[in-house]
Amino acid sequence: MDVLIVDDDAVTRFALCSALEEWGFIPVVAENADQALEKLATETTPHLLIIDWSMPGMSGPDLCKHIREREDGQFFYILMLTGKEGNEAIIEAMEAGADDFLSKPFDHRVLKVRIAAGSRIVRLEQTLNQLASRDALTQCWNRRMIDELFANSIAESTRKHSIFSLMVIDIDHFKAVNDTYGHAAGDNALKHVVNILNINLREYDQVGRYGGEEFVVLLPATDQNEAWGVAERIRSAIQFQPTILGDDRKIDLTVSIGIAEFDRNRDANQSAFFERADKALYTAKQTGRNRIVSSD
Template sequence: MKILIVEDDPIFRRILEANLLEWGYDIVVASNGSEAWEIIQKPESPSLIISDWMMPGMDGLTLCRKIRRMDMQGYVYFILLTAKGEKRDVIDGLEAGADDFLTKPFNQEELKYRTRIGERIINLERRILELANTDALTGVMNRRAFMERMEQETVRSRRDKIPLSFILADIDHFKKVNDTYGHQVGDLVLQRFTATVSASMRPYDLIGRYGGEEFVICLPGADGLQAASAAERIRKKVEAMEIIVPDSSKSVSITASFGATAYSVESRESMDSIIKKADDALYRAKNEGRNRVCTT
Protein backbone atom coordinates (compact mmCIF):
# COMPACT_ATOMS: atom_id res chain seq x y z
CA MET A 1 0.00 0.00 0.00
CA LYS A 2 1.14 3.50 -0.89
CA ILE A 3 1.21 6.14 1.87
CA LEU A 4 1.60 9.88 1.46
CA ILE A 5 3.62 11.58 4.20
CA VAL A 6 3.05 15.32 4.52
CA GLU A 7 5.40 16.95 7.02
CA ASP A 8 7.39 20.19 6.92
CA ASP A 9 9.81 19.17 9.67
CA PRO A 10 12.63 17.21 7.98
CA ILE A 11 13.43 15.24 11.13
CA PHE A 12 9.86 13.99 11.68
CA ARG A 13 9.57 13.39 7.95
CA ARG A 14 12.63 11.14 8.01
CA ILE A 15 11.40 9.23 11.07
CA LEU A 16 8.01 8.59 9.43
CA GLU A 17 9.64 7.59 6.18
CA ALA A 18 12.10 5.19 7.81
CA ASN A 19 9.42 3.52 9.94
CA LEU A 20 6.85 3.09 7.20
CA LEU A 21 9.43 1.77 4.74
CA GLU A 22 10.59 -0.72 7.33
CA TRP A 23 7.01 -1.96 7.73
CA GLY A 24 6.77 -2.58 4.00
CA TYR A 25 4.79 0.44 2.78
CA ASP A 26 5.49 2.42 -0.40
CA ILE A 27 6.11 6.05 0.42
CA VAL A 28 5.42 9.35 -1.31
CA VAL A 29 6.63 12.46 0.47
CA ALA A 30 5.44 16.09 0.49
CA SER A 31 6.74 18.92 2.66
CA ASN A 32 3.51 20.93 2.76
CA GLY A 33 -0.20 20.81 1.98
CA SER A 34 0.08 22.34 -1.50
CA GLU A 35 2.61 19.74 -2.61
CA ALA A 36 0.40 16.99 -1.21
CA TRP A 37 -2.64 18.44 -2.97
CA GLU A 38 -0.77 18.20 -6.32
CA ILE A 39 0.08 14.54 -5.66
CA ILE A 40 -3.47 13.66 -4.61
CA GLN A 41 -4.94 14.86 -7.88
CA LYS A 42 -2.76 12.60 -10.02
CA PRO A 43 -4.00 9.14 -11.03
CA GLU A 44 -3.28 6.27 -8.64
CA SER A 45 -2.55 8.63 -5.77
CA PRO A 46 -2.09 7.17 -2.26
CA SER A 47 -5.21 6.13 -0.33
CA LEU A 48 -3.64 6.72 3.06
CA ILE A 49 -2.25 10.07 4.18
CA ILE A 50 -0.29 10.85 7.30
CA SER A 51 -0.16 14.60 7.49
CA ASP A 52 1.22 17.13 9.90
CA TRP A 53 -1.22 19.78 11.07
CA MET A 54 0.93 22.92 11.24
CA MET A 55 2.77 23.61 8.01
CA PRO A 56 3.70 26.75 6.04
CA GLY A 57 1.29 27.50 3.19
CA MET A 58 -1.52 24.97 3.16
CA ASP A 59 -1.82 23.27 6.56
CA GLY A 60 -3.00 19.72 7.28
CA LEU A 61 -6.51 20.78 8.25
CA THR A 62 -7.06 22.64 4.96
CA LEU A 63 -5.60 19.74 3.01
CA CYS A 64 -7.98 17.34 4.71
CA ARG A 65 -11.00 19.58 4.02
CA LYS A 66 -10.05 19.91 0.34
CA ILE A 67 -9.71 16.15 -0.03
CA ARG A 68 -13.09 15.52 1.57
CA ARG A 69 -14.72 18.00 -0.79
CA MET A 70 -13.30 16.46 -3.94
CA ASP A 71 -15.07 13.76 -5.90
CA MET A 72 -12.78 10.76 -5.62
CA GLN A 73 -12.83 7.21 -6.88
CA GLY A 74 -11.99 5.58 -3.55
CA TYR A 75 -11.78 6.60 0.09
CA VAL A 76 -8.75 8.42 1.46
CA TYR A 77 -7.87 7.60 5.06
CA PHE A 78 -6.43 10.66 6.76
CA ILE A 79 -4.26 10.60 9.89
CA LEU A 80 -3.50 14.02 11.31
CA LEU A 81 -0.30 14.62 13.23
CA THR A 82 -0.40 17.20 15.93
CA ALA A 83 1.90 18.52 18.58
CA LYS A 84 -1.06 19.87 20.45
CA GLY A 85 -3.46 17.86 22.53
CA GLU A 86 -6.31 20.18 23.33
CA LYS A 87 -9.84 18.96 22.94
CA ARG A 88 -10.83 21.87 20.71
CA ASP A 89 -8.15 20.89 18.18
CA VAL A 90 -9.37 17.33 17.94
CA ILE A 91 -12.88 18.58 17.23
CA ASP A 92 -11.55 20.86 14.47
CA GLY A 93 -9.71 17.89 12.97
CA LEU A 94 -12.78 15.65 13.12
CA GLU A 95 -14.91 18.37 11.60
CA ALA A 96 -12.41 18.67 8.72
CA GLY A 97 -12.81 14.94 8.09
CA ALA A 98 -9.70 13.40 9.70
CA ASP A 99 -10.03 9.70 10.54
CA ASP A 100 -7.42 9.53 13.26
CA PHE A 101 -4.82 11.53 15.18
CA LEU A 102 -1.30 11.02 16.33
CA THR A 103 0.33 13.30 18.85
CA LYS A 104 3.96 14.21 18.28
CA PRO A 105 6.39 12.96 19.39
CA PHE A 106 4.63 9.70 18.64
CA ASN A 107 5.33 6.23 19.83
CA GLN A 108 6.52 3.93 17.01
CA GLU A 109 4.17 1.10 17.92
CA GLU A 110 1.23 3.46 18.01
CA LEU A 111 2.12 4.77 14.56
CA LYS A 112 2.39 1.22 13.30
CA TYR A 113 -1.00 0.09 14.60
CA ARG A 114 -2.86 3.25 13.65
CA THR A 115 -1.45 2.88 10.12
CA ARG A 116 -2.63 -0.74 10.09
CA ILE A 117 -6.16 0.35 11.02
CA GLY A 118 -6.16 2.74 8.08
CA GLU A 119 -4.87 0.02 5.77
CA ARG A 120 -7.58 -2.34 6.95
CA ILE A 121 -10.31 0.22 6.25
CA ILE A 122 -8.94 1.02 2.78
CA ASN A 123 -8.77 -2.69 1.93
CA LEU A 124 -12.33 -3.24 3.15
CA GLU A 125 -13.55 -0.33 1.08
CA ARG A 126 -11.79 -1.71 -2.01
CA ARG A 127 -13.31 -5.11 -1.47
CA ILE A 128 -16.81 -3.68 -1.05
CA LEU A 129 -16.38 -1.61 -4.21
CA GLU A 130 -15.21 -4.70 -6.08
CA LEU A 131 -18.23 -6.68 -4.91
CA ALA A 132 -20.59 -3.84 -5.77
CA ASN A 133 -19.23 -3.70 -9.32
CA THR A 134 -19.08 -7.41 -10.07
CA ASP A 135 -21.69 -9.87 -11.26
CA ALA A 136 -21.52 -12.55 -8.58
CA LEU A 137 -22.17 -15.51 -10.89
CA THR A 138 -19.81 -14.78 -13.76
CA GLY A 139 -17.25 -12.46 -12.15
CA VAL A 140 -17.53 -9.90 -14.97
CA MET A 141 -18.70 -6.32 -14.38
CA ASN A 142 -22.35 -5.85 -13.58
CA ARG A 143 -24.50 -3.61 -15.74
CA ARG A 144 -24.11 -0.43 -13.71
CA ALA A 145 -20.32 -0.74 -13.44
CA PHE A 146 -20.00 -1.52 -17.14
CA MET A 147 -22.11 1.48 -18.14
CA GLU A 148 -19.99 3.76 -15.96
CA ARG A 149 -16.77 2.48 -17.53
CA MET A 150 -18.24 2.62 -21.01
CA GLU A 151 -19.27 6.23 -20.43
CA GLN A 152 -15.65 7.04 -19.52
CA GLU A 153 -14.52 5.29 -22.69
CA THR A 154 -16.83 7.42 -24.84
CA VAL A 155 -15.35 10.55 -23.24
CA ARG A 156 -11.82 9.28 -23.92
CA SER A 157 -12.75 8.34 -27.46
CA ARG A 158 -14.02 11.87 -28.17
CA ARG A 159 -11.08 13.53 -26.47
CA ASP A 160 -8.34 11.45 -28.10
CA LYS A 161 -10.24 10.92 -31.36
CA ILE A 162 -9.84 7.15 -31.24
CA PRO A 163 -12.52 4.74 -32.45
CA LEU A 164 -14.66 2.80 -30.00
CA SER A 165 -16.95 -0.14 -30.61
CA PHE A 166 -19.65 -1.95 -28.77
CA ILE A 167 -21.07 -5.48 -29.01
CA LEU A 168 -24.26 -6.89 -27.52
CA ALA A 169 -24.17 -10.68 -27.22
CA ASP A 170 -27.04 -12.98 -26.34
CA ILE A 171 -26.93 -16.74 -25.81
CA ASP A 172 -29.39 -18.46 -28.16
CA HIS A 173 -32.28 -20.45 -26.69
CA PHE A 174 -30.86 -20.14 -23.19
CA LYS A 175 -34.23 -20.87 -21.61
CA LYS A 176 -34.10 -24.31 -23.20
CA VAL A 177 -30.79 -25.04 -21.43
CA ASN A 178 -32.36 -24.15 -18.10
CA ASP A 179 -35.53 -26.13 -18.83
CA THR A 180 -33.65 -29.21 -20.04
CA TYR A 181 -30.73 -29.39 -17.62
CA GLY A 182 -31.77 -27.18 -14.71
CA HIS A 183 -30.51 -23.86 -13.42
CA GLN A 184 -27.19 -25.19 -12.15
CA VAL A 185 -26.18 -26.16 -15.65
CA GLY A 186 -27.60 -22.85 -16.88
CA ASP A 187 -25.29 -21.06 -14.45
CA LEU A 188 -22.36 -23.15 -15.61
CA VAL A 189 -23.13 -22.22 -19.22
CA LEU A 190 -23.13 -18.52 -18.31
CA GLN A 191 -19.78 -18.93 -16.55
CA ARG A 192 -18.20 -20.83 -19.43
CA PHE A 193 -19.58 -18.34 -21.92
CA THR A 194 -18.05 -15.33 -20.13
CA ALA A 195 -14.75 -17.21 -19.66
CA THR A 196 -14.62 -17.92 -23.40
CA VAL A 197 -15.47 -14.33 -24.32
CA SER A 198 -12.95 -12.94 -21.82
CA ALA A 199 -10.22 -15.22 -23.16
CA SER A 200 -10.67 -13.82 -26.66
CA MET A 201 -10.57 -10.18 -25.60
CA ARG A 202 -7.61 -7.81 -25.30
CA PRO A 203 -6.63 -6.78 -21.75
CA TYR A 204 -8.19 -3.32 -22.10
CA ASP A 205 -11.50 -4.50 -23.58
CA LEU A 206 -14.46 -4.48 -21.20
CA ILE A 207 -17.13 -7.08 -20.63
CA GLY A 208 -20.26 -6.82 -18.51
CA ARG A 209 -23.42 -8.76 -17.84
CA TYR A 210 -26.28 -6.72 -19.21
CA GLY A 211 -28.95 -8.94 -17.73
CA GLY A 212 -29.94 -12.61 -17.87
CA GLU A 213 -28.04 -14.24 -20.73
CA GLU A 214 -27.20 -10.94 -22.41
CA PHE A 215 -23.67 -9.52 -22.29
CA VAL A 216 -22.02 -6.28 -23.36
CA ILE A 217 -18.53 -5.83 -24.71
CA CYS A 218 -16.70 -2.56 -25.24
CA LEU A 219 -13.68 -2.43 -27.55
CA PRO A 220 -11.63 0.77 -27.19
CA GLY A 221 -9.63 1.59 -30.30
CA ALA A 222 -11.64 -0.76 -32.54
CA ASP A 223 -13.70 0.48 -35.48
CA GLY A 224 -16.90 -1.19 -36.69
CA LEU A 225 -15.12 -3.68 -38.94
CA GLN A 226 -12.72 -4.76 -36.21
CA ALA A 227 -15.62 -5.14 -33.79
CA ALA A 228 -17.50 -7.31 -36.27
CA SER A 229 -14.50 -9.58 -36.77
CA ALA A 230 -13.92 -9.76 -33.00
CA ALA A 231 -17.56 -10.77 -32.56
CA GLU A 232 -17.21 -13.40 -35.30
CA ARG A 233 -14.09 -14.79 -33.57
CA ILE A 234 -16.00 -15.05 -30.30
CA ARG A 235 -19.04 -16.57 -32.04
CA LYS A 236 -16.89 -19.40 -33.45
CA LYS A 237 -15.29 -20.11 -30.09
CA VAL A 238 -18.68 -20.23 -28.38
CA GLU A 239 -20.00 -22.59 -31.03
CA ALA A 240 -17.01 -24.90 -30.53
CA MET A 241 -17.40 -24.98 -26.74
CA GLU A 242 -18.36 -28.28 -25.19
CA ILE A 243 -19.78 -27.95 -21.70
CA ILE A 244 -19.78 -31.19 -19.76
CA VAL A 245 -22.80 -31.57 -17.50
CA PRO A 246 -21.50 -32.48 -14.00
CA ASP A 247 -22.24 -36.03 -12.81
CA SER A 248 -23.48 -37.11 -16.21
CA SER A 249 -22.14 -38.25 -19.54
CA LYS A 250 -23.94 -35.47 -21.37
CA SER A 251 -22.52 -32.27 -22.73
CA VAL A 252 -24.20 -29.04 -23.76
CA SER A 253 -23.39 -26.98 -26.82
CA ILE A 254 -24.57 -23.41 -27.23
CA THR A 255 -24.49 -20.67 -29.80
CA ALA A 256 -24.85 -16.93 -29.42
CA SER A 257 -26.01 -13.99 -31.50
CA PHE A 258 -24.16 -10.69 -31.73
CA GLY A 259 -24.95 -7.10 -32.61
CA ALA A 260 -21.86 -4.99 -33.25
CA THR A 261 -21.70 -1.26 -33.74
CA ALA A 262 -19.18 1.57 -33.79
CA TYR A 263 -19.46 4.63 -31.59
CA SER A 264 -19.87 7.74 -33.65
CA VAL A 265 -17.16 10.04 -32.30
CA GLU A 266 -18.07 13.01 -34.54
CA SER A 267 -21.73 13.14 -33.55
CA ARG A 268 -20.99 12.85 -29.80
CA GLU A 269 -23.43 9.99 -29.73
CA SER A 270 -25.23 9.23 -26.47
CA MET A 271 -24.96 5.91 -24.63
CA ASP A 272 -28.66 5.26 -25.26
CA SER A 273 -28.16 5.68 -28.97
CA ILE A 274 -25.19 3.29 -29.19
CA ILE A 275 -27.03 0.64 -27.18
CA LYS A 276 -30.11 1.05 -29.36
CA LYS A 277 -27.97 0.52 -32.50
CA ALA A 278 -26.35 -2.62 -31.09
CA ASP A 279 -29.72 -3.86 -29.91
CA ASP A 280 -31.23 -3.42 -33.40
CA ALA A 281 -28.31 -5.36 -34.91
CA LEU A 282 -28.73 -8.12 -32.32
CA TYR A 283 -32.44 -8.28 -33.07
CA ARG A 284 -31.64 -8.78 -36.75
CA ALA A 285 -29.12 -11.52 -35.91
CA LYS A 286 -31.84 -13.32 -33.95
CA ASN A 287 -34.39 -12.86 -36.72
CA GLU A 288 -32.06 -14.07 -39.43
CA GLY A 289 -31.62 -17.38 -37.68
CA ARG A 290 -29.34 -16.77 -34.68
CA ASN A 291 -25.68 -17.88 -34.26
CA ARG A 292 -24.46 -14.93 -36.29
CA VAL A 293 -23.04 -11.42 -36.14
CA CYS A 294 -24.97 -8.45 -37.47
CA THR A 295 -23.65 -4.91 -37.73
CA THR A 296 -25.14 -1.47 -38.15
Protein backbone atom coordinates in the same frame (compact mmCIF):
# COMPACT_ATOMS: atom_id res chain seq x y z
CA MET B 1 -1.15 -1.61 0.52
CA ASP B 2 0.25 1.76 -0.56
CA VAL B 3 0.35 4.55 2.03
CA LEU B 4 0.82 8.18 1.01
CA ILE B 5 2.98 10.20 3.42
CA VAL B 6 2.60 13.96 3.09
CA ASP B 7 5.17 15.78 5.23
CA ASP B 8 7.61 18.60 4.48
CA ASP B 9 10.15 17.27 7.00
CA ALA B 10 12.60 14.87 5.34
CA VAL B 11 13.58 13.19 8.64
CA THR B 12 9.97 12.41 9.57
CA ARG B 13 9.29 11.15 6.03
CA PHE B 14 12.33 8.87 6.30
CA ALA B 15 11.28 7.56 9.72
CA LEU B 16 7.71 6.94 8.53
CA CYS B 17 8.87 5.22 5.34
CA SER B 18 11.14 2.80 7.15
CA ALA B 19 8.45 2.02 9.74
CA LEU B 20 5.75 1.43 7.11
CA GLU B 21 8.04 -0.83 5.09
CA GLU B 22 8.77 -2.80 8.25
CA TRP B 23 5.02 -3.22 8.81
CA GLY B 24 4.44 -4.49 5.26
CA PHE B 25 3.13 -1.33 3.61
CA ILE B 26 4.45 0.43 0.51
CA PRO B 27 5.20 4.09 1.28
CA VAL B 28 4.59 6.77 -1.35
CA VAL B 29 5.94 10.20 -0.42
CA ALA B 30 4.94 13.80 -1.08
CA GLU B 31 6.73 16.84 0.33
CA ASN B 32 3.70 19.12 0.14
CA ALA B 33 0.00 19.24 -0.72
CA ASP B 34 0.55 19.92 -4.42
CA GLN B 35 2.70 16.81 -4.79
CA ALA B 36 0.11 14.85 -2.80
CA LEU B 37 -2.70 15.94 -5.12
CA GLU B 38 -0.63 14.82 -8.12
CA LYS B 39 -0.20 11.36 -6.56
CA LEU B 40 -3.91 11.24 -5.73
CA ALA B 41 -4.82 11.98 -9.36
CA THR B 42 -3.25 8.77 -10.65
CA GLU B 43 -5.18 5.56 -11.28
CA THR B 44 -3.12 3.70 -8.69
CA THR B 45 -3.64 6.32 -5.99
CA PRO B 46 -3.06 5.19 -2.39
CA HIS B 47 -6.19 5.20 -0.23
CA LEU B 48 -4.48 5.33 3.15
CA LEU B 49 -2.94 8.73 3.84
CA ILE B 50 -0.73 10.17 6.58
CA ILE B 51 -0.82 13.96 6.36
CA ASP B 52 1.18 16.45 8.38
CA TRP B 53 -0.74 19.47 9.64
CA SER B 54 1.82 22.23 9.08
CA MET B 55 3.32 22.41 5.63
CA PRO B 56 4.42 25.26 3.38
CA GLY B 57 1.61 26.19 1.00
CA MET B 58 -1.63 24.30 1.53
CA SER B 59 -1.93 23.08 5.15
CA GLY B 60 -2.90 19.55 6.18
CA PRO B 61 -6.50 20.46 7.10
CA ASP B 62 -6.94 22.33 3.79
CA LEU B 63 -5.58 19.32 1.91
CA CYS B 64 -8.11 17.14 3.78
CA LYS B 65 -10.96 19.43 2.72
CA HIS B 66 -9.72 19.35 -0.87
CA ILE B 67 -9.65 15.54 -0.88
CA ARG B 68 -13.15 15.31 0.65
CA GLU B 69 -14.52 17.60 -2.09
CA ARG B 70 -13.60 15.06 -4.79
CA GLU B 71 -16.62 13.96 -6.80
CA ASP B 72 -15.35 10.59 -8.00
CA GLY B 73 -16.66 8.81 -4.89
CA GLN B 74 -13.26 7.38 -3.95
CA PHE B 75 -12.69 6.73 -0.26
CA PHE B 76 -9.50 7.87 1.47
CA TYR B 77 -8.63 7.14 5.08
CA ILE B 78 -6.72 10.11 6.46
CA LEU B 79 -4.54 10.08 9.56
CA MET B 80 -3.48 13.60 10.50
CA LEU B 81 -0.11 14.06 12.21
CA THR B 82 0.57 17.24 14.09
CA GLY B 83 2.74 18.92 16.66
CA LYS B 84 -0.39 20.66 17.92
CA GLU B 85 -2.01 19.40 21.08
CA GLY B 86 -5.41 19.54 22.69
CA ASN B 87 -9.03 19.00 21.80
CA GLU B 88 -9.32 22.09 19.59
CA ALA B 89 -6.70 20.69 17.20
CA ILE B 90 -8.45 17.30 17.11
CA ILE B 91 -11.78 18.96 16.35
CA GLU B 92 -10.29 21.15 13.62
CA ALA B 93 -8.52 18.21 11.96
CA MET B 94 -11.55 15.95 12.03
CA GLU B 95 -13.94 18.67 10.91
CA ALA B 96 -11.61 19.20 7.94
CA GLY B 97 -12.12 15.53 7.03
CA ALA B 98 -9.41 13.58 8.87
CA ASP B 99 -10.47 10.15 10.13
CA ASP B 100 -7.87 9.93 12.86
CA PHE B 101 -5.39 12.17 14.62
CA LEU B 102 -1.97 11.60 16.16
CA SER B 103 0.19 14.13 18.01
CA LYS B 104 3.92 14.42 17.34
CA PRO B 105 6.21 13.13 18.62
CA PHE B 106 4.22 9.96 18.21
CA ASP B 107 4.83 6.57 19.77
CA HIS B 108 5.60 4.20 16.88
CA ARG B 109 3.61 1.42 18.51
CA VAL B 110 0.56 3.69 18.54
CA LEU B 111 1.14 4.68 14.92
CA LYS B 112 1.39 1.00 14.00
CA VAL B 113 -2.01 0.09 15.48
CA ARG B 114 -3.65 3.23 14.08
CA ILE B 115 -2.33 2.44 10.58
CA ALA B 116 -3.49 -1.16 10.97
CA ALA B 117 -6.99 0.10 11.88
CA GLY B 118 -6.97 2.46 8.89
CA SER B 119 -5.90 -0.29 6.52
CA ARG B 120 -8.73 -2.53 7.79
CA ILE B 121 -11.23 0.21 6.95
CA VAL B 122 -9.69 0.79 3.50
CA ARG B 123 -9.84 -2.95 2.76
CA LEU B 124 -13.45 -3.13 3.96
CA GLU B 125 -14.38 -0.20 1.73
CA GLN B 126 -12.65 -1.86 -1.23
CA THR B 127 -14.56 -5.09 -0.55
CA LEU B 128 -17.87 -3.20 -0.39
CA ASN B 129 -16.97 -1.41 -3.60
CA GLN B 130 -16.18 -4.75 -5.22
CA LEU B 131 -19.51 -6.20 -4.08
CA ALA B 132 -21.37 -3.15 -5.34
CA SER B 133 -19.76 -3.13 -8.78
CA ARG B 134 -19.23 -6.80 -9.70
CA ASP B 135 -21.71 -9.39 -10.86
CA ALA B 136 -21.79 -11.94 -8.04
CA LEU B 137 -21.90 -14.99 -10.34
CA THR B 138 -19.43 -14.16 -13.10
CA GLN B 139 -17.30 -11.46 -11.39
CA CYS B 140 -17.48 -9.24 -14.48
CA TRP B 141 -18.91 -5.70 -13.98
CA ASN B 142 -22.57 -5.54 -13.04
CA ARG B 143 -25.10 -3.45 -14.94
CA ARG B 144 -24.71 -0.36 -12.74
CA MET B 145 -20.95 -0.33 -13.14
CA ILE B 146 -20.85 -1.09 -16.87
CA ASP B 147 -23.40 1.70 -17.41
CA GLU B 148 -21.10 4.07 -15.51
CA LEU B 149 -18.04 2.93 -17.49
CA PHE B 150 -20.09 3.24 -20.70
CA ALA B 151 -20.95 6.86 -19.86
CA ASN B 152 -17.29 7.59 -19.04
CA SER B 153 -16.16 6.04 -22.35
CA ILE B 154 -18.61 8.20 -24.31
CA ALA B 155 -17.44 11.30 -22.46
CA GLU B 156 -13.79 10.45 -23.10
CA SER B 157 -14.40 9.65 -26.76
CA THR B 158 -16.25 12.97 -27.18
CA ARG B 159 -13.52 14.91 -25.37
CA LYS B 160 -10.58 13.31 -27.18
CA HIS B 161 -12.35 12.74 -30.52
CA SER B 162 -11.27 9.11 -30.23
CA ILE B 163 -12.96 6.07 -31.72
CA PHE B 164 -14.94 3.72 -29.50
CA SER B 165 -17.07 0.65 -30.24
CA LEU B 166 -19.69 -1.26 -28.33
CA MET B 167 -20.58 -4.93 -28.47
CA VAL B 168 -23.83 -6.46 -27.16
CA ILE B 169 -23.66 -10.23 -26.77
CA ASP B 170 -26.53 -12.61 -26.09
CA ILE B 171 -26.25 -16.37 -25.55
CA ASP B 172 -28.50 -18.20 -28.02
CA HIS B 173 -31.34 -20.35 -26.65
CA PHE B 174 -30.11 -19.97 -23.10
CA LYS B 175 -33.51 -20.79 -21.63
CA ALA B 176 -33.18 -24.25 -23.17
CA VAL B 177 -29.82 -24.68 -21.38
CA ASN B 178 -31.46 -24.02 -18.02
CA ASP B 179 -34.45 -26.22 -18.89
CA THR B 180 -32.26 -29.10 -20.08
CA TYR B 181 -29.33 -29.06 -17.68
CA GLY B 182 -30.70 -27.15 -14.68
CA HIS B 183 -29.89 -23.72 -13.29
CA ALA B 184 -26.59 -24.76 -11.68
CA ALA B 185 -25.31 -25.91 -15.07
CA GLY B 186 -26.66 -22.69 -16.58
CA ASP B 187 -24.62 -20.72 -14.04
CA ASN B 188 -21.52 -22.69 -15.04
CA ALA B 189 -22.20 -21.87 -18.66
CA LEU B 190 -22.46 -18.14 -17.87
CA LYS B 191 -19.14 -18.26 -15.99
CA HIS B 192 -17.58 -20.17 -18.90
CA VAL B 193 -18.73 -17.51 -21.39
CA VAL B 194 -17.29 -14.68 -19.25
CA ASN B 195 -14.03 -16.60 -18.97
CA ILE B 196 -13.85 -16.86 -22.77
CA LEU B 197 -14.65 -13.14 -23.05
CA ASN B 198 -11.85 -12.27 -20.63
CA ILE B 199 -9.34 -14.46 -22.48
CA ASN B 200 -10.21 -12.97 -25.86
CA LEU B 201 -10.48 -9.31 -24.91
CA ARG B 202 -7.69 -6.81 -24.40
CA GLU B 203 -6.68 -5.48 -20.98
CA TYR B 204 -8.41 -2.15 -21.53
CA ASP B 205 -11.72 -3.61 -22.79
CA GLN B 206 -14.53 -3.79 -20.24
CA VAL B 207 -17.14 -6.55 -19.86
CA GLY B 208 -20.40 -6.24 -17.98
CA ARG B 209 -23.38 -8.51 -17.44
CA TYR B 210 -26.36 -6.52 -18.62
CA GLY B 211 -29.13 -9.00 -17.99
CA GLY B 212 -29.62 -12.76 -17.55
CA GLU B 213 -27.58 -13.98 -20.53
CA GLU B 214 -26.77 -10.63 -22.11
CA PHE B 215 -23.34 -8.99 -21.90
CA VAL B 216 -21.98 -5.62 -22.95
CA VAL B 217 -18.37 -5.06 -23.99
CA LEU B 218 -16.80 -1.61 -24.26
CA LEU B 219 -13.98 -1.42 -26.80
CA PRO B 220 -12.00 1.83 -26.48
CA ALA B 221 -9.83 3.03 -29.39
CA THR B 222 -11.53 0.48 -31.64
CA ASP B 223 -13.37 1.05 -34.92
CA GLN B 224 -16.19 -1.13 -36.23
CA ASN B 225 -13.91 -3.32 -38.37
CA GLU B 226 -11.55 -4.05 -35.47
CA ALA B 227 -14.55 -4.70 -33.25
CA TRP B 228 -15.77 -7.25 -35.81
CA GLY B 229 -12.43 -9.08 -35.55
CA VAL B 230 -12.69 -9.21 -31.75
CA ALA B 231 -16.32 -10.32 -31.97
CA GLU B 232 -15.50 -13.11 -34.40
CA ARG B 233 -12.75 -14.37 -32.10
CA ILE B 234 -15.27 -14.49 -29.26
CA ARG B 235 -18.06 -16.03 -31.34
CA SER B 236 -15.88 -18.87 -32.63
CA ALA B 237 -14.25 -19.50 -29.22
CA ILE B 238 -17.66 -19.91 -27.61
CA GLN B 239 -18.91 -22.15 -30.42
CA PHE B 240 -15.89 -24.46 -30.30
CA GLN B 241 -15.23 -24.50 -26.55
CA PRO B 242 -18.28 -26.04 -24.87
CA THR B 243 -18.93 -25.79 -21.15
CA ILE B 244 -17.76 -29.02 -19.52
CA LEU B 245 -19.93 -30.18 -16.62
CA GLY B 246 -18.53 -32.26 -13.78
CA ASP B 247 -20.27 -35.45 -14.91
CA ASP B 248 -18.58 -35.42 -18.35
CA ARG B 249 -21.57 -33.80 -19.97
CA LYS B 250 -20.94 -30.72 -22.09
CA ILE B 251 -23.06 -27.77 -23.10
CA ASP B 252 -22.61 -26.45 -26.62
CA LEU B 253 -23.29 -22.75 -26.81
CA THR B 254 -23.41 -20.09 -29.48
CA VAL B 255 -23.77 -16.34 -29.18
CA SER B 256 -25.23 -13.56 -31.30
CA ILE B 257 -23.40 -10.25 -31.29
CA GLY B 258 -24.43 -6.72 -32.26
CA ILE B 259 -21.74 -4.11 -32.87
CA ALA B 260 -21.80 -0.33 -33.22
CA GLU B 261 -19.11 2.34 -33.45
CA PHE B 262 -19.79 5.59 -31.60
CA ASP B 263 -20.75 8.42 -33.96
CA ARG B 264 -20.98 11.82 -32.29
CA ASN B 265 -23.13 13.20 -35.10
CA ARG B 266 -25.56 10.34 -34.94
CA ASP B 267 -25.73 9.17 -31.36
CA ALA B 268 -27.39 11.90 -29.34
CA ASN B 269 -26.75 10.09 -26.08
CA GLN B 270 -25.76 6.81 -24.46
CA SER B 271 -29.20 5.25 -24.99
CA ALA B 272 -29.24 6.07 -28.70
CA PHE B 273 -25.80 4.50 -29.16
CA PHE B 274 -26.75 1.41 -27.17
CA GLU B 275 -29.96 1.07 -29.16
CA ARG B 276 -28.01 0.84 -32.43
CA ALA B 277 -25.87 -2.03 -31.09
CA ASP B 278 -28.96 -3.68 -29.59
CA LYS B 279 -30.83 -3.46 -32.90
CA ALA B 280 -27.85 -5.08 -34.63
CA LEU B 281 -28.05 -7.87 -32.05
CA TYR B 282 -31.78 -8.23 -32.78
CA THR B 283 -31.00 -8.57 -36.50
CA ALA B 284 -28.38 -11.23 -35.69
CA LYS B 285 -31.03 -13.14 -33.77
CA GLN B 286 -33.63 -12.75 -36.50
CA THR B 287 -31.30 -13.89 -39.25
CA GLY B 288 -30.34 -17.21 -37.70
CA ARG B 289 -28.25 -16.56 -34.52
CA ASN B 290 -24.57 -17.56 -33.98
CA ARG B 291 -23.51 -14.52 -35.99
CA ILE B 292 -22.30 -10.95 -35.79
CA VAL B 293 -24.15 -7.97 -37.21
CA SER B 294 -22.74 -4.46 -37.39
CA SER B 295 -24.98 -1.44 -37.12
CA ASP B 296 -25.37 0.42 -40.41
